[in-house]
Amino acid sequence: MAVILDSERNSVKAKAFLAVIYSVLALGAATMVYPFAVMLASSLSTRYDYNRHSPVVAGLFDRSDRFMRSIATHFDKFPHDVYTNAPASWTTWTEVAKDRRGVEDFARRELAPYSDAAFLAAARERADAFLRTLASRDPRGLSCAYDPRDVPRFVERRYGTLEALNAAWPVPHRSFFDISFAAESRAAPDKTVEGDAKFETWQALKKWYVDEAIAAGDHVSRTMPWPMAGHEDDVRNALAVQFADHGTRDFLAGALANYRLVGEYLFVRGRAFFNTIVLVVLSVLASLTVNPLAAYALSRFKMRSTESVILFLLATMAFPAAVTAIPGFLLLRDLGLLNTFAALVLPTVANGMSIFILKGFFDALPRELYEAAAIDGAPEWTVFRRITLPMCAPILAVNALNAFIHAYASWEWAFLVCHKESHWTLAVWMYQMSVDTFAGQPWCVMAGFVLVSIPTATVFILCQKVILRGIVLPSMK
Secondary structure, three states, X not given: OOOOOHHHOOOHHHHHHHHHHHHHHHHHHHHHHHHHHHHHHHHOOOOOOHHHOOOOOXXXXXXXXXXXXXXXXXXXXXXXXXXXXXXXXXXXXXXXXXXXXXXXXXXXXXXXXXXXXXXXXXXXXXXXXXXXXXXXXXXXXXXXXXXXXXXXXXXXXXXXXXXXXXXXXXXXXXXXXXXXXHHHHHOOOOOOOOOOHHHHHHHHHHHHHHHHHHHOOOOOOOEEEOOOOOOHHHHHHHHHHHHHHHHHHHHHHHHHHHHHHXXXXXXXXOOHHHHHHHHHHHHHHHHHHXXXXXXXXXXXXXXXOHHHHHHHHHHHHHOOHHHHHXXXXXXXXXXXXXXXXXXXXXHHOOOHHHHHHHHHHHHHOOHHHHHHHHHOOOOHHHHHHHHHHHHOHHHHHHHHHHHHHHHHHOOHHHHHHOOOHHHOOHHHHHXXXXXXXXXXXXXXXXXXXXXXXXXXXXXXXXXXXXXXXXXXXXXXX
16 A cells, blocks of 8 residues: 555655655665665775775876876885985875875976877887896895785796796795785895795885886886986976876776776685685575574464474574674584584574564465465475475565675685685685775775675576565565
8 A cells, every 4th residue: 555645646745755765775776776886986095095095096087186196006105215305294105195186286397298209209208218227237126116006927937837936935834815014025126045945026016117118009117216316307297208108098097906906816816705605505505494494384284393393593682793703603612623514503593583584484374275275285395395385486586685795705714614715715714805805905805895795796687586576576466
């Protein structure tokens, strides 16, 4: 029954009531869409613009912002020794990103001469000559604002396997993603450490940046001269030429670099994606098998202890997951099921709330259907499979959705019962990535959140169609 009758829809009160309802719904939608937009924009950002926490990446439509972001690609902090006329308040990239007007004036002033084709051609030759000069120099005398996203790929290409890396380096690593050159980048570039494999790899990375820039037709690299005195004009010119020729390309590549790294971390290396698929499939199948069978038995067969069983099932929801995790872990340990898929699936096979809801749906079905099936001689399994389940598709879709979300997003239980990384799921790796591996690169963490949210959104949309078709449409007839 409608809240407002058709005859009342044109009244002032009805219109005001509908306006309030639609406003509340719009506000609710905004509170859901806005955080996701911020997360999506953050996943496309860098250290320059991440702290804006804006729902839109300004570089998509602001040329001056793209130029400043291009400079941030080559320096850990704003290079005052290169741009001596920049505001003194630009101490960090976060402070630079806040000064929108200052960034616009700075970019206009720096890029104005390069709008002339003849000037740009001469500047391009000068920048290329300067880059070739850097390529001929010993990398031990050069500085480098390296990108942590490039390290795993470069080191793996250099050593081939993790075993070869750990044999050569003094400190072993669990993964190529754990490698960092933070200490080397902070040390004086002319510092020499003889016989250190990591130090030699750091020097090779600096040279690799220059060689890759030349091969790609770029005019500047992350490797810079040190000390900077005497090279300020050459660096400024190279940065401006690089932006004039490849600004849009570099912006798009930088925006997608986070997804490339996270994709390699979550989907290419290890068994995380495979483990998650197996876990989700087994959890959904178990939930759609055990829960309906238990609810059907409680609904169809009038047992004396039915109420007690229902009360026991509901009582399981009175304890927090952290409390039940302790006896659950001890039980699985005693059964020898740790580090197995059984440890992930078995504790969630039966759900008290799902059984309780399903029993209510089964109780509401017309008894005449079961009587007609009994007259026709249909066995109980046929009645359950051909009559009961098809009529309860909406609630089964809800149960499947809940089972999927729990299996897909639950990392605490998976981390507790599976200590081996070979059995970790995407949720566990996402947790590891956010608190350890990429903790210093939150923009990469945001890219990971966007990627892992896609399957959840897709499954929810598919289940939503079943729910609407099974509940909303019949109620409108």
